Amino acid sequence: MINTTTTPLDPRESGYRLDTTGTVASAVSWGAIIAGAAAAAALSLILLILGVGLGLSSVSPWAYEGISAASFGISTIIWLTVTQLLSSGLGGYLAGRLRTKWTDARIDEIYFRDTAHGFLSWAIAALATATLLASVIGSIVGGGIQAGASMASGMANSATMAASGMSSSDSSTQSQNNAVAYFVDSLFRKENRPEPAPSTDMTMPAPQLGDITSRDIEEVTRIFMNLSRTEPLPQDDVQYVGQIIAKRTGLTQQEAEKRVTEVYARAQARLNEMETTAKETADEARKASAYAALWIFVSLLIGAFVASLAATLGGRQRDA
Numbered sequence: 287m288i289n290t291t292t293t294p295l296d297p298r299e300s301g302y303r304l305d306t307t308g309t310v311a312s313a314v315s316w317g318a319i320i321a322g323a324a325a326a327a328a329l330s331l332i333l334l335i336l337g338v339g340l341g342l343s344s345v346s347p348w349a350y351e352g353i354s355a356a357s358f359g360i361s362t363i364i365w366l367t368v369t370q371l372l373s374s375g376l377g378g379y380l381a382g383r384l385r386t387k388w389t390d391a392r393i394d395e396i397y398f399r400d401t402a403h404g405f406l407s408w409a410i411a412a413l414a415t416a417t418l419l420a421s422v423i424g425s426i427v428g429g430g431i432q433a434g435a436s437m438a439s440g441m442a443n444s445a446t447m448a449a450s451g452m453s454s455s456d457s458s459t460q461s462q463n464n465a466v467a468y469f470v471d472s473l474f475r476k477e478n479r480p481e482p483a484p485s486t487d488m489t490m491p492a493p494q495l496g497d498i499t500s501r502d503i504e505e506v507t508r509i510f511m512n513l514s515r516t517e518p519l520p521q522d523d524v525q526y527v528g529q530i531i532a533k534r535t536g537l538t539q540q541e542a543e544k545r546v547t548e549v550y551a552r553a554q555a556r557l558n559e560m561e562t563t564a565k566e567t568a569d570e571a572r573k574a575s576a577y578a579a580l581w582i583f584v585s586l587l588i589g590a591f592v593a594s595l596a597a598t599l600g601g602r603q604r605d606a
Contacts, residue, residue, distance in 0.1 A: 326377025382600030404597025
């Protein structure tokens with residue numbers, strides 16, 4: 287006959303513990319963990335808001351006022367580290383101090399459980415804080431990519447506006463926002479020379495000096511928009527643009543071609559400078575985002591260690 291009686295398991299062998307009343311319960315005190323995590327998340331949020339306020343009060347858009355960018359970055363790293371130390375330490379200490387006293391566990395087991403309680407409280411607090419500040423963390427991590435992309439797209443849009451916007455007669459307004467338009471306008475600047483006598487042919491009046499037509503501007507703009515960053519303007523284009531400039535400004539053909547060559551070289555230098563600036567800005571933003579992510583990682587590791595250590599301290603004081 288099969289014996290169907292079962293032998294009760296020893297609580298120490300079943301993974302459960304006996305509390306002070308002798309009741310079998312889990313070795314994880316979730317109430318203490320959640321309490322510690324709530325305190326850590328609240329303190330972390332308060333300190334972060336305080337850090338934002340202090341940071342905004344210390345910077346200034348005016349030159350030679352406020353702290354420098356390097357000092358601001360170092361102070362931000364220090365403040366994040368201090369925030370993790372204080373909040374994680376408080377959460378871990380409460381998680382270890384508030385848990386129920388274990389009467390059946392060995393010393394090494396108690397040490398492990400206290401450490402685990404501190405780590406769990408830190409983990410829950412970190413997740414809660416990240417959920418509340420998801421937009422802020424996302425902007426820090428993606429700031430470099432977004433800044434670089436916006437700078438690159440801004441430079442591309444500037445070139446596109448130069449190609450399409452110059453068909454309008456209001457070139458002076460558009461030239462303020464477009465480098466290429468400025469250089470095209472500079473080609474048509476008249477020299478301080480006396481204008482020729484007006485034509486006596488009333489059937490087909492020729493354009494006077496300074497009577498710049500939209501077709502002239504469109505043609506010159508299209509030629510300049512084929513700008514090469516390294517090669518000079520082809521000689522046939524130089525001659526053709528020089529003819530237009532000579533008719534509208536009173537310059538000789540040789541002087542007009544010289545002006546076209548010089549202005550084209552200045553436009554090349556300007557666009558190369560804009561491209562270099564965009565690349566440098568994107569690279570600086572990338573480095574800043576990388577440093578911020580690395581230091582956030584380091585501060586979180588410090589917080590996990592401090593929370594675990596503080597939990598063991600709170601547990602020892604609880605059992606004392």
